[in-house]
Amino acid sequence: MASDGATVQVFETQDGLLLFGDEDALVQIEDHSLTPVKKISPQQVARVAGYVGVAAGDAMANSGRWVKLTAESAEAVKKAGGVGKVASGVLRGDKGKILQHLKLDPLSAGALATPTAPAVLGGMAAQYAIEAALDDITAYLEIIDAKLDKLLKQRKTQTLGQLGGVTAVIDEAASIYEQTGRVSSTTWSKVQSNSLALATMQHEAIAELAALAEEVARSAGDADQAAKVLGEAADDAQFWLGVLARCIALQDRQYVLELARVFDEGPEQVDSHRQGIEIARADRVRRIEQALRDIAASVSESAALSNLSTVVNPLSAPRVARRAGAITTHVATFAQHADLQVAGIEVASTPWRRAARGLFDETSTAVGGAGASAVGRAKGAGQRVGKFRDDRVLRRARKIEEKRGLGADDDQP
Incomplete structure (x- = not known):
């Protein structure tokens, strides 16, 4: 003590x-x-x-x-x-x-001794607040970095070259700043053009996530199609979330250098510049949160299969739940590390036996007007289905797929 x-x-x-x-x-x-x-x-x-x-x-x-x-x-x-x-x-x-x-x-x-002192201290606090947020998003990147690098290389997108170039320039400037405590005009001239590249890459990532949400939403109601689309979307979602995370990290590092440069040029400008950065970061949060909400909503809708769809698709239905769960996990992990508020990131799934019972309960209700005997027959059928083992249903469904030449996929139950 x-x-x-x-x-x-x-x-x-x-x-x-x-x-x-x-x-x-x-x-x-x-x-x-x-x-x-x-x-x-x-x-x-x-x-x-x-x-x-x-x-x-x-x-x-x-x-x-x-x-x-x-x-x-x-x-x-x-x-x-x-x-x-x-x-x-x-x-x-x-x-x-x-x-x-x-x-x-x-x-x-x-x-305080000078009128600019509160602005200077406020600018300093803003720098460290941004660095604290940077620590969180960096922790997320450490989780997915290996896979993201693999996906970037596989896709050979222009984004790979842009990310690498911007990272190298900011790394150099940050190293000089750490050693000297200053961002000289020479150092700043090397990084100031990064803003456009970062904004472009960030816009591309958000647009791709929005397109992904629309594609997933179109598959709602069709278990086979939803399973296929969600399977492809899982890697896509992680890829673009990773690109977005790197853009956020690089942009925040740029903001720290920017505040340091303004501090050197004129302390009286620090407060207004800090406010401008806060507005820009708040707008970034708003746009990303909306993109994540759209994905969460479309995935949830696509995974919400009816009892009938679950019963008649004993293989595709559980795949839909697993693949939708993988996407929402990616989104939730990203949101947590980026300190974003995105509610309702969850996927509800119904086991086959429960769906079967529910289907026959629905049938019983629907034929209620036909008399007690019809209701009794429907409930009796529901009880028999309830005793029917899941694995027997799945074996039969797999045999059907094999006859159709569909084969099995990597995440089959």
């Missing part, structure tokens, strides 16, 4: 908290934070210290951290009495106890 009397300067922004002060105290905060924490580079700490005044600047010159404020932790800080009580909202020691022995000194905008 930090020593008694350690002082931490706290500045609150809409993108999280900036904490500056003694490194030992900040390590304790990092170890016990309930929300993500990122270390602020020494170069950035030294640069912003000059904007906040001599006394605060001396305290800041040691070290710094960015702390994410979730909606829950922000409410906890508010109830505790403001950022001076930040430990109540984002820090917990052993067994949930609030950390003590830290003097948390809020930096108010009015106490």
Whole structure:
């Protein structure tokens, strides 16, 4: 635990908290934070210290951290009495106890030395907030990277070359920025043209996902066709979600470099530029969320087979459920790592025996007007079907497929 009397300067922004002060105290905060924490580079700490005044600047010159404020932790800080009580909202020691022995000194905008200081600090917080989001989407890419690379090479699309070229240029600029803490005009000249390529690739990925949703929707109601379309769509969905994830990651890295460049050109422009980036990212979220909702809805509709369709298609029906489930898993995993809100990503399926019973219940209801004897016969048939084993039905269905020359596929039950 930090020593008694350690002082931490706290500045609150809409993108999280900036904490500056003694490194030992900040390590304790990092170890016990309930929300993500990122270390602020020494170069950035030294640069912003000059904007906040001599006394605060001396305290800041040691070290710094960015702390994410979730909606829950922000409410906890508010109830505790403001950022001076930040430990109540984002820090917990052993067994949930609030950390003590830290003097948390809020930096108010009015106490800062220059009019541009709040904008500079806000821009810094925005950079680290984007980097935190970048960590999440990078984790998703680590899950699917091998398969995505394989799919890219198989398709030999123009997207492969564009992604590789943009990645190489941003990697170089990011490496220079990490070493120097600055984005010079020379470095920026190499990356500034990336925006058009990234926007084009992102638009292509969203358009392909939209087309995929439409194709899947057209197969609804036909178990055989749905099984075929969903089987092809599973790889397509993962491919374009992977391309989209790489575009998001590259665009966010570009935004970090962009903010750093604006910081060098003129701190007074940082706030307006930060707001512009926030609007652009919000618009990106809106468009991607809509694309994912469309896919989820079309897959759910395609997988919603009637009892009759399930009974007469004992092989295709379970394939529809499995393949639809694979697509929704891809979508849900992507949405989770991209911090997107896409509700209703699920697939409902009905086992063959339950569908058979349901079908005969429906039949019983339909012939109810024909008299009690007809109802009795229908229910009796339903009971007999209910006793009929799934595997016997599937064996017979496979034999029919073999006679037709259809063969078996990789994911047959």
